[in-house]
Every structure is written in C-alpha cells, then in structure tokens.
Amino acid sequence: xxxxxxxxxNVPTDxxxxxxxxxxxxxxxxxxxxxxxxxxxEGKGVREFRDPTPGVDSKIAQLVQSYPxxxxxxxxxxxxxxxxxxxxxxxxxxxxxxxxxxxxxxHNGQLKDSQALSVGRDxxxxxxxxxxxxxxxxxxxxxxxxxxxSREALAEFLYPRFEFLRSLGVFNCLLSNGEWMVCYxxxxxxxxxxxxxxxxxxxxDAQVEVNFAGKTTPSDVVAVIAxxxxxxxxxxxxxxxxxxxxxxxGLDVWHSESTENTQN
Amino acid sequence: xxxxxxxxxNVPTDxxxxxxxxxxxxxxxxxxxxxxxxxxxEGKGVREFRDPTPGVDSKIAQLVQSYPxxxxxxxxxxxxxxxxxxxxxxxxxxxxxxxxxxxxxxHNGQLKDSQALSVGRDxxxxxxxxxxxxxxxxxxxxxxxxxxxSREALAEFLYPRFEFLRSLGVFNCLLSNGEWMVCYxxxxxxxxxxxxxxxxxxxxDAQVEVNFAGKTTPSDVVAVIAxxxxxxxxxxxxxxxxxxxxxxxGLDVWHSESTENTQN
Numbered sequence: 001x002x003x004x005x006x007x008x009x010n011v012p013t014d015x016x017x018x019x020x021x022x023x024x025x026x027x028x029x030x031x032x033x034x035x036x037x038x039x040x041x042e043g044k045g046v047r048e049f050r051d052p053t054p055g056v057d058s059k060i061a062q063l064v065q066s067y068p069x070x071x072x073x074x075x076x077x078x079x080x081x082x083x084x085x086x087x088x089x090x091x092x093x094x095x096x097x098x099x100x101x102x103x104x105x106x107h108n109g110q111l112k113d114s115q116a117l118s119v120g121r122d123x124x125x126x127x128x129x130x131x132x133x134x135x136x137x138x139x140x141x142x143x144x145x146x147x148x149x150s151r152e153a154l155a156e157f158l159y160p161r162f163e164f165l166r167s168l169g170v171f172n173c174l175l176s177n178g179e180w181m182v183c184y185x186x187x188x189x190x191x192x193x194x195x196x197x198x199x200x201x202x203x204x205d206a207q208v209e210v211n212f213a214g215k216t217t218p219s220d221v222v223a224v225i226a227x228x229x230x231x232x233x234x235x236x237x238x239x240x241x242x243x244x245x246x247x248x249x250g251l252d253v254w255h256s257e258s259t260e261n262t263q264n
Numbered sequence: 265x266x267x268x269x270x271x272x273x274n275v276p277t278d279x280x281x282x283x284x285x286x287x288x289x290x291x292x293x294x295x296x297x298x299x300x301x302x303x304x305x306e307g308k309g310v311r312e313f314r315d316p317t318p319g320v321d322s323k324i325a326q327l328v329q330s331y332p333x334x335x336x337x338x339x340x341x342x343x344x345x346x347x348x349x350x351x352x353x354x355x356x357x358x359x360x361x362x363x364x365x366x367x368x369x370x371h372n373g374q375l376k377d378s379q380a381l382s383v384g385r386d387x388x389x390x391x392x393x394x395x396x397x398x399x400x401x402x403x404x405x406x407x408x409x410x411x412x413x414s415r416e417a418l419a420e421f422l423y424p425r426f427e428f429l430r431s432l433g434v435f436n437c438l439l440s441n442g443e444w445m446v447c448y449x450x451x452x453x454x455x456x457x458x459x460x461x462x463x464x465x466x467x468x469d470a471q472v473e474v475n476f477a478g479k480t481t482p483s484d485v486v487a488v489i490a491x492x493x494x495x496x497x498x499x500x501x502x503x504x505x506x507x508x509x510x511x512x513x514g515l516d517v518w519h520s521e522s523t524e525n526t527q528n
Contacts (some may be wrong), residue, residue, distance in 0.1 A: 044389050045352025048312050063327050088309025089366075097360060100387035102353075119408075121385060123364035125308050142385075 002092070002108040003032055004189065005076040006174040006225040008181045008247035012042075012070035013222050017203070017210045020065050021230040024205035025078060026055025032078035035091040038064060038105045040071040041178035046102045047071075050091040072249075073176045077106040083114070089126035093174075094134050096122060099143060099148040101177045108227055109170030109186055116260050132202060133165055139173075151180055155246050156256045158182060162244060174225065175193040181247045185239035191225040192236045201231040221250030265371040266295055266356070268453065270438040270502040272445045272511035274336035276306075277486050281467070281474045284329045285494040288469035289342060290319025296342035299355040301484055302328060303368045304335040305442035310366045314355040336513075337440045341370035349527040353390035354438040355398075357438075358398050360386060360508070362405060365441045369398040372491055373434030373450055402441075415444055419510050419518045422446060426508060438489065445511045447489050449503035454490040456500045457514060465495040485514030 027033035037050035077092035084090040093106040106131035117136035177250035198212035246254035301314035308516035341356035357370040371394035379394035381400035462476035510518035
C-alpha cells in the first residue's frame with residue numbers, strides 16, 4: 001500500500017513540515033520505500049518532483065524538505081509497490097492536461113481487473129492500476145463534458161465513479177486541478193483544517209515541532225489531508241469508507257451525501 | 265529569445281557539465297533570466313524540473329547541476345520571454361502523453377499568429393506560442409496516425425510541419441519521446457557527437473573543464489545539441505535553416521533531404 005498527502009490552502013503555504021513527516025515513512029518509520037512524488041501548483045503550472053528511490057534517502061526529497069515552495073494545492077505520495085514495477089513512470093502523482101488545466105492524481109490501494117477499465121484518448125504510460133484508473137476517469141470526463149464543469153457538477157459526476165472504483169478493491173485518492181482538491185476515502189484518509197488561532201504541532205514520525213502562529217496570518221486557512229495523521233497533538237477528522245470531500249481554499253465545501261458528516 | 269539544450273546517448277549519461285554551462289546564460293553570462301526547465305527520460309518516465317526564476321540563482325538548478333541524474337534523453341531550455349508572461353505554466357519544456365508515451369518539446373523563437381494554429385484535444389495550459397505549436401503538432405499527429413508510427417514515417421510527417429511553423433516566424437525546436445530526439449533548425453542550432461577517443465572539454469561560459477575519458481567507456485556515444493556551442497575547444501556542427509536531424513542512441517540517423525548535409 002501507499003500513503004497520500006494533500007494540501008488545500010487559501011494562501012500560498014509551504015508543506016515542508018508535513019512533507020518531512022511523510023518522507024520518514026518512505027523507508028524510515030514506514031515501509032513505503034518504492035518511490036515518492038510531489039506536485040505543487042503555482043498558478044496553472046505545476047512543479048513535479050518524483051523519485052523511484054526511498055524518500056528517506058532521496059537528495060531531491062531533501063531539497064523539497066529544505067526549500068520552502070509555497071503553493072495553494074499540493075499532492076504527494078509515497079509508494080509501496082503492489083501492481084507495476086518500481087520505476088519512474090509508475091511513480092505517483094500523475095499529471096495530465098484536460099480542458100487546458102493540469103490535473104493531478106494519486107492513489108492508495110489496489111484494484112482488481114483494472115485492465116478492464118477502458119481508456120481511449122488518455123493512455124497510461126506505466127503499468128499501474130492507479131494510472132489506468134486516472135486515465136479511465138479522464139476519458140469518462142471527456143465523454144461527459146466538453147468543457148470544465150462547475151465544481152458541484154464535477155463532484156456529482158466523480159462520486160459514483162469513485163464508488164465504482166472502490167468496488168474493484170481499495171481506492172483512496174486525491175485529485176486536484178489547482179483550484180480544488182477532491183479526496184475520496186475507501187479505507188483510510190484523514191484531514192485537518194488549521195486556522196486562527198494557530199498553535200504548535202508535533203510530527204508523529206520525527207522529533208520536529210512547528211509553531212504555526214509564527215508562520216501564518218490570522219486569515220490563513222490550510223487543510224491537510226493524509227492517509228494517517230502526521231501530527232501527534234492535533235485532532236484529525238477520520239473519513240469513512242465511501243466518503244468524498246471537496247476542498248477549496250482550505251475549506252471542505254462539498255461532502256458526499258451518502259455519508260454522514262459529523263466531523264466539521 | 266531562448267536557448268535550447270538536448271542530449272541523446274546510447275548509455276545513461278549525466279548532463280551536469282553541459283547544463284552547468286547553459287545555466288550561466290540564464291541571467292549570468294546570458295540574458296535568459298525568465299525561467300528554465302529540464303526533462304530527463306528514465307525508461308518511459310520523466311523527471312521534470314522547472315523554475316520561472318533565473319537559472320543562475322535557482323536552488324533547484326543548483327541541485328540538478330550537482331546531482332548526476334543519468335539519462336539517455338534530456339531536453340532543457342532557458343527562457344527570455346517574448347510571448348506569454350513569466351510564470352510556471354509558460355516554462356519549457358512541455359511534456360504531454362501521446363500513444364502511451366511521454367513526449368517533450370522545447371522551442372526557441374517566436375511565431376506570428378500562433379492563435380490561428382488549431383488545437384483540438386490537446387489544449388495549451390499557458391499562453392505561449394511555443395506550447396500552442398506543440399499542441400497543434402500533437403493534434404496533427406493524432407489525426408494522421410492512430411498509433412506511434414515508425415521513426416522514418418514520423419520524421420517525414422514532422423518535417424513539412426516544422427517548415428510550416430518556421431514560415432510563421434522563428435522556430436528552432438527539440439522534440440523527444442525518450443527513444444529518439446528530433447532537432448529542427450530555423451535560425452540557430454548546433455550539435456556535437458562525442459565518442460571514443462574521448463578528450464577534454466572546456467565550457468565557454470564558466471571556468472570548468474571536464475575530461476570525458478575518465479567518465480565514459482569506449483562504446484559510449486553521446487550527442488549534445490545546443491543553440492550555441494557550450495564548449496570552446498571542440499568543433500560543433502552548425503545546422504542550416506530548414507534542417508532537421510533525428511538522433512537515436514547518440515547517432516544522427518535521419519537528415520532532412522532538402523538540406524545538404526556535409527557535417528558528419
């Protein structure tokens with residue numbers, strides 16, 4: 001399995017603290033040694049860093065941890081390979097253009113018979129079930145919409161398709177276009193929104209503490225989404241199986257109806 | 265204008281030496297301060313580094329210069345903006361999936377009326393003439409071929425389209441899928457193939473010398489393509505306007521017929 005990390009914020013924010021925690025699990029405190037990747041949105045553009053080597057040893061991961069890249073939307077992933085060999089083209093997140101936007105996707109889980117998912121114009125480059133499910137989604141979107149739909153129409157469209165993918169196995173995912181982030185939980189996904197008054201946070205996987213009050217302004221709103229909580233002293237919202245949340249500017253603005261939402 | 269750098273090699277080779285020379289021109293010895301990018305092929309996957317800040321000051325560029333990433337195909341670009349603002353989505357090279365392959369493109373020049381180039385399924389994310397011409401090419405390719413054509417069929421298809429793009433202004437470009445690299449010269453492009461016996465090379469833009477004999481094996485073949493020669497003590501092949509060369513494994517295996525080739 002793998003681990004996911006996402007961020008949605010209303011001001012460009014660096015994710016160094018959370019990323020540092022995640023990278024510890026990439027071959028250090030966790031077994032996810034089969035590569036890592038991170039995509040930062042900056043306007044409509046993306047910065048992409050990927051490495052099929054363990055995150056804990058990666059020189060590129062060290063740069064990303066020490067060099068604060070500020071972004072409103074970030075998706076990161078550490079991999080413990082099950083389907084597809086360990087190589088760069090199988091390293092999440094995957095980014096593709098649709099409707100003149102960069103869309104980024106990362107998946108945690110495993111799908112049965114993913115080869116049966118029909119892909120048309122968007123073809124996988126690697127051989128993971130994850131990239132294939134992303135291509136299938138893009139093809140479905142292109143068939144259904146000729147241009148980018150509203151946020152609500154998109155969420156309504158994606159939700160049953162995520163439910164279908166979940167029926168094929170385990171499908172936790174993060175998806176973003178740099179204006180919103182969709183998080184779907186099949187088995188494991190948690191999130192937290194940090195806003196004023198900001199406090200201290202302590203990483204679970206390293207002896208690192210941060211005081212967000214010194215790094216933020218009172219109007220900042222930052223949501224962090226992760227497979228497992230990255231901090232030991234904060235209350236994270238645990239998503240249920242079959243729950244989808246769409247974040248915009250750090251806020252959880254859309255929840256799937258079929259799940260009870262008592263977390264917010 | 266901008267500057268291009270490409271590499272085609274028969275064994276994974278690091279491009280640190282050439283890239284170091286190019287980065288000096290990114291706001292140091294040259295005026296190309298509006299961003300830089302580099303794409304490395306590793307199997308079917310790509311590593312992409314891009315920064316809209318001057319290459320000479322970029323922490324990410326410093327990492328790429330000091331961390332030897334070995335690859336058989338590399339495309340890099342430094343930008344002096346003319347069309348499109350300075351931002352990440354306008355930073356070359358551009359990478360898109362076609363036929364399950366990652367294709368990477370970088371352009372030096374300026375096109376008139378590039379908005380008239382029709383784009384269908386592959387849409388630009390940014391607003392450069394360069395990305396638009398790449399999308400136009402991809403759409404033309406998809407219309408003409410349903411799957412990846414042979415190298416020769418591809419070269420024959422691309423050449424007249426590059427000639428057409430050149431008729432719109434200045435169009436020097438590099439294009440690769442990680443198995444070949446196509447280089448088209450409108451005004452400025454030069455190349456060199458290094459093979460045994462390897463010697464010393466001295467960068468034009470920095471006090472840096474390398475002895476390739478100590479870094480290679482006798483069977484290595486490495487072609488480097490650049491807007492202007494990067495070394496001061498080697499003989500580069502100057503391409504003519506309207507000349508196209510396709511490299512594979514470091515060798516110039518296809519030349520456009522309409523130009524006299526006396527360089528090899």
